[in-house]
Amino acid sequence: MMTLGFVFLYGPIASVIAYSFNASRLVTVWAGFSTRWYGELLQNDQIKNAALVSFEIAILAATGALILGTLAGFVLSRYRRFIGRTLFGAMVTGPLVMPEVITGLSLLLLFVAMEQAIGWPRGRGIPTIVIAHITLGMAYVSVVVEARLASFDRSLEEAALDLGARPAKVFFVITLPLIAPALVAGWLLAFTLSLDDLVIASFTTGPAATTLPMVIFSSVRLGVSPQINALATILLVVVAVVVVIAGRLVSRSRRS
Amino acid sequence: MRRFATVLPPYAWLALFFLVPFLIVLKISLAEQAMGIPPYTPLIADGQVQVSGANYQFLFSDSLYVRAYLNALWFAAWSTVGCLLIGYPLAYGIVRAPLRWRNTLLLLVILPFWTSFLIRVYAWIGLLKANGLINDVLMQIGLIHAPLPLINNSFAVFVGLIYSYLPYMVLPLYAALEKLDPTLLEAAADLGCRPRQAFWHVTLPLSLPGIIAGSLLVFIPMCGEFIIPDLLGGPDTLMIGHVLWDEFFTNRDWPLASAVAVAMLVLLVLPMGVLRRYLTGERA
Numbered sequence: 001m002m003t004l005g006f007v008f009l010y011g012p013i014a015s016v017i018a019y020s021f022n023a024s025r026l027v028t029v030w031a032g033f034s035t036r037w038y039g040e041l042l043q044n045d046q047i048k049n050a051a052l053v054s055f056e057i058a059i060l061a062a063t064g065a066l067i068l069g070t071l072a073g074f075v076l077s078r079y080r081r082f083i084g085r086t087l088f089g090a091m092v093t094g095p096l097v098m099p100e101v102i103t104g105l106s107l108l109l110l111f112v113a114m115e116q117a118i119g120w121p122r123g124r125g126i127p128t129i130v131i132a133h134i135t136l137g138m139a140y141v142s143v144v145v146e147a148r149l150a151s152f153d154r155s156l157e158e159a160a161l162d163l164g165a166r167p168a169k170v171f172f173v174i175t176l177p178l179i180a181p182a183l184v185a186g187w188l189l190a191f192t193l194s195l196d197d198l199v200i201a202s203f204t205t206g207p208a209a210t211t212l213p214m215v216i217f218s219s220v221r222l223g224v225s226p227q228i229n230a231l232a233t234i235l236l237v238v239v240a241v242v243v244v245i246a247g248r249l250v251s252r253s254r255r256s
Numbered sequence: 257m258r259r260f261a262t263v264l265p266p267y268a269w270l271a272l273f274f275l276v277p278f279l280i281v282l283k284i285s286l287a288e289q290a291m292g293i294p295p296y297t298p299l300i301a302d303g304q305v306q307v308s309g310a311n312y313q314f315l316f317s318d319s320l321y322v323r324a325y326l327n328a329l330w331f332a333a334w335s336t337v338g339c340l341l342i343g344y345p346l347a348y349g350i351v352r353a354p355l356r357w358r359n360t361l362l363l364l365v366i367l368p369f370w371t372s373f374l375i376r377v378y379a380w381i382g383l384l385k386a387n388g389l390i391n392d393v394l395m396q397i398g399l400i401h402a403p404l405p406l407i408n409n410s411f412a413v414f415v416g417l418i419y420s421y422l423p424y425m426v427l428p429l430y431a432a433l434e435k436l437d438p439t440l441l442e443a444a445a446d447l448g449c450r451p452r453q454a455f456w457h458v459t460l461p462l463s464l465p466g467i468i469a470g471s472l473l474v475f476i477p478m479c480g481e482f483i484i485p486d487l488l489g490g491p492d493t494l495m496i497g498h499v500l501w502d503e504f505f506t507n508r509d510w511p512l513a514s515a516v517a518v519a520m521l522v523l524l525v526l527p528m529g530v531l532r533r534y535l536t537g538e539r540a
Contacts, residue, residue: 001345001349005345008342008419012380013371013379016375026387098480099524142266167258196372198483199483220378220381221487232375239370239371243367247363
């Protein structure tokens with residue numbers, strides 16, 4: 001049963017990787033091994049530009065989500081009572097399950113209303129996508145950070161406080177290093193979410209910014225293409241390597 | 257003071273970029289489409305409040321919207337069942353696996369969740385289409401003579417939904433099953449309970465919180481899914497999330513798209529509240 005489950009999970013991904021090395025343009029006819037599509041991919045300026053835009057957005061969004069999400073996770077695990085805590089909790093985890101079309105539409109309408117009212121943001125593009133992705137990513141970061149803080153030995157913090165350290169210093173010298181693996185995992189999660197998002201970015205972008213998923217989507221709508229197979233393979237390998245390395249880092253820091 | 261400074265940044269951010277946008281959606285759903293920028297009528301014009309229920313009336317009178325709404329519920333509900341039927345044995349198998357294998361197996365489940373959603377859906381096009389891998393193999397071995405219609409229909413949408421959301425189902429199930437105290441099963445066995453009976457009377461009821469959390473975690477976003485019905489579905493698999501997209505991008509009817517969003521939210525608020533209770537309850 002379990003083996004079948006894994007075949008179901010990995011079979012489709014394996015087929016994409018296999019076909020990316022197919023010499024034939026006809027995706028299903030095997031005509032021998034070739035790296036031709038990778039070569040063509042590197043010549044494709046549209047895809048290269050979109051990849052740069054996507055990476056820029058993902059790095060900015062993941063960093064913003066890390067800062068705000070860490071604060072939110074800290075607040076949720078440490079401050080049990082304050083005015084509006086229920087609303088805060090609902091808002092933090094809301095974006096996790098909210099259908100993307102709703103998040104995307106509502107943020108776009110906000111940006112348009114803000115432009116009407118205060119003249120900012122003027123038009124839409126990379127900054128508005130980054131704001132949207134921070135909102136989405138901070139939900140994931142806060143869940144990871146809150147879970148880490150829940151299993152956290154607070155006596156270390158208390159010891160530092162007893163020895164006269166200021167609360168802010170305790171946070172940066174004791175708390176942050178101890179939850180570092182969760183921060184790494186949270187940043188990577190927010191990064192890959194941003195890199196992958198099609199729906200929210202489509203709503204909140206303008207003519208100036210086209211992200212990688214938008215290019216993939218419009219090309220996929222026209223049918224399966226060998227170049228997209230090659231691109232998909234590169235993305236899969238990059239993500240797999242990063243996740244495995246991060247997993248190693250996290251488990252090593254847990255052991256030490 | 258310090259506490260205030262910690263709470264304020266995320267609170268203000270979420271209020272501005274999560275809460276206020278919904279109020280704007282609600283407001284615009286009560287406006288009417290108009291020429292110009294922005295393409296909707298203002299709430300207050302000439303000192304008078306203009307509110308129109310026309311969009312909602314339209315939603316409920318046009319069978320297209322009602323059908324898309326029901327379609328979304330139908331697909332999401334059955335795909336949730338599908339995820340559960342595949343995810344439960346998977347999670348159970350991982351919990352029962354030798355300890356040194358467990359983390360690796362769990363990582364193998366999570367890994368597809370990290371890789372691109374779009375690419376995972378795309379992979380199925382190559383497998384399911386008329387001259388795709390599955391039809392090709394079946395014809396080669398002579399099992400069928402003409403390609404089966406595997407894509408652009410409900411079958412493909414079910415496959416896509418179950419495949420894409422499976423990891424979200426497995427994780428809460430794994431968390432619930434891992435917490436289960438093995439001595440309870442030993443006690444059941446000592447009292448003469450057969451393994452199968454023990455599963456139905458001990459394991460399954462105790463993993464119920466994981467089942468509920470996992471089911472809601474996949475059901476809610478499935479209801480609003482756009483990419484899967486668009487790439488794998490056909491004319492008869494229209495789902496409400498896709499309708500919202502079309503109203504916005506194709507018809508440029510922002511007020512109607514907003515009304516669709518409000519109608520979806522009304523439906524999903526209750527499951528979201530239940531899910532929150534399960535997720536926070538687990539941590540407490």
